[in-house]
Amino acid sequence: MLKRRAGLRPFSPKRLAALAEQGIRPWSTLNSTGAGLSRAAGKDAKPTPRLRDTGPDKGTVATVVARDFGRCARCGGPVSGQRGVDYSVHHRRARAMGGTVRPDTNEPQNLLLLCGSATSPDGCHHRVESSRAEAYELGFLVRQAQDPAEVPVLHAVHGRVLLADDGTVSSLSPTTEEVA
Known part of the structure; x- marks a missing residue:
């Protein structure tokens, strides 16, 4: 029988620190919060889709x-x-x-x-x-x-x-x- 375990982390704290030193802000599909960023180093953040406000001001x-x-x-x-x-x-x-x-x-x-x-x-x-x-x-x-x-x-x-x-x-x- 399978045991239930904690969910996976997008990145370990050690890996996040190493990437931060290189100036890379990683992006993961496991992380459901925050703006999605490009996986490749040096790329700008992906634009966050915004709902258009089509109503009157x-x-x-x-x-x-x-x-x-x-x-x-x-x-x-x-x-x-x-x-x-x-x-x-x-x-x-x-x-x-x-x-x-x-x-x-x-x-x-x-x-x-x-x-x-x-x-x-x-x-x-x-x-x-x-x-x-x-x-x-x-x-x-x-x-x-x-x-x-x-x-x-x-x-x-x-x-x-x-x-x-x-x-x-x-x-x-x-x-x-x-x-x-």
């Missing part, structure tokens, strides 16, 4: 929260708590997987404050994502070929409006035809 989020008066754009209820869990800053025109290069993707005219998250069943963000036909009709979703600034949204706080890139809204009369 803090200032834009603050603009959207102020424009929507801290209320869900779909139901009008107050939002609070942790962003991404209790409420979301929803992209009307989707970013697509891996992000997008469109400059207006993270601008206020493309963003709405919604309660809940896209994955939790108890919130408007989930309802928008799961009832897409209705969401397109009401302006909560915008097709890729459309400009979010030109597609009205039936906003619970402001009524039927166009959203502007400066965080303001333009009201539309009830008789105005939908731009979409």
Whole structure:
């Protein structure tokens, strides 16, 4: 029967000291912490992969929260708590997987404050994502070929409006035809 023993060390302390004297910073697949470095001496450190932040910056989020008066754009209820869990800053025109290069993707005219998250069943963000036909009709979703600034949204706080890139809204009369 095999006995359980301690795991292997990436390098012994003696070997690490000898390599350090030579100016070599070793890299090992056994070491799960720290940045991976090249195995060959004299090579620069491998770049550490970083997740891209494809969301809006803090200032834009603050603009959207102020424009929507801290209320869900779909139901009008107050939002609070942790962003991404209790409420979301929803992209009307989707970013697509891996992000997008469109400059207006993270601008206020493309963003709405919604309660809940896209994955939790108890919130408007989930309802928008799961009832897409209705969401397109009401302006909560915008097709890729459309400009979010030109597609009205039936906003619970402001009524039927166009959203502007400066965080303001333009009201539309009830008789105005939908731009979409």
